[in-house]
Amino acid sequence: MKLYSAPGTCATAMHIALEWAGAPYEVEHLDFQGMKSPEYLKLNPAGVVPTLVDAGTPIVEGAAILLYLTDKLPQAGLGPQPGDADRQELYRWLVFLSGTLHPYFWPHFMPMRFTTDENGHDAVREASHQLVAKAFTIIDDHLEGRTWLVGEERSVADAFLYAMASWGYGLAKPTGEYRNIHALMMRLSNDPAVLKVHAAQGTSPKAVAA
Ligand SMILES: N[C@@H](CCC(=O)N[C@@H](CS)C(=O)NCC(=O)O)C(=O)O
Numbered sequence: 001m002k003l004y005s006a007p008g009t010c011a012t013a014m015h016i017a018l019e020w021a022g023a024p025y026e027v028e029h030l031d032f033q034g035m036k037s038p039e040y041l042k043l044n045p046a047g048v049v050p051t052l053v054d055a056g057t058p059i060v061e062g063a064a065i066l067l068y069l070t071d072k073l074p075q076a077g078l079g080p081q082p083g084d085a086d087r088q089e090l091y092r093w094l095v096f097l098s099g100t101l102h103p104y105f106w107p108h109f110m111p112m113r114f115t116t117d118e119n120g121h122d123a124v125r126e127a128s129h130q131l132v133a134k135a136f137t138i139i140d141d142h143l144e145g146r147t148w149l150v151g152e153e154r155s156v157a158d159a160f161l162y163a164m165a166s167w168g169y170g171l172a173k174p175t176g177e178y179r180n181i182h183a184l185m186m187r188l189s190n191d192p193a194v195l196k197v198h199a200a201q202g203t204s205p206k207a208v209a210a
Pocket residue numbers: 009010011035047048049050060061062063098
């Protein structure tokens with residue numbers, strides 16, 4: 001399997017999942033131009049990371065890749081399997097992270113895509129921060145009394161949250177102020193697979209002990 005990724009992006013989650021899975025894989029880190037190259041657009045027409053290529057077949061959309069790996073490698077314990085009681089919770093959180101939290105961050109990173117007013121970027125970013133706070137509150141409330149997002153075990157949903165909640169440490173209301181999310185982030189920041197992914201990316205965990 002080959003993962004196309006970029007340091008610090010949502011594709012960090014798929015990289016962590018591959019490490020947890022323990023199956024052979026390689027990673028190629030793309031820069032912004034590489035994501036828009038004709039060669040890469042044939043694999044992922046959206047020109048974004050992640051893309052996973054398995055036996056020559058490209059799989060796109062982060063949540064789809066995480067489910068694919070969970071099902072392809074059931075012995076790896078990446079999440080509840082079809083038929084397990086918590087499986088629908090895995091669907092719920094992967095879809096929420098991919099379809100709600102992730103888009104809430106886009107105007108923060110790319111305000112120019114959300115307004116044609118060159119002077120309006122700060123306002124767009126502020127709107128993004130309010131939406132991120134709303135989603136973080138939902139997640140933080142869910143995590144009250146829990147260790148992981150889904151059931152009793154660590155899953156790919158936690159890796160997905162790890163990638164996105166890392167982005168929140170620089171916000172005015174930072175990830176560290178969401179007690180339960182921060183605790184999960186601290187837990188994963190000490191995971192050997194997560195540290196290996198950071199080393200491969202040349203990045204370091206954003207969550208630090210208070
Ligand atoms: N819906 C896609 C979104 C992927 C996405 O937005 N990836 C970002 C990095 S976190 C990216 O590659 N952005 C480059 C761009 O938007 O041009 C997925 O979940 O895989």
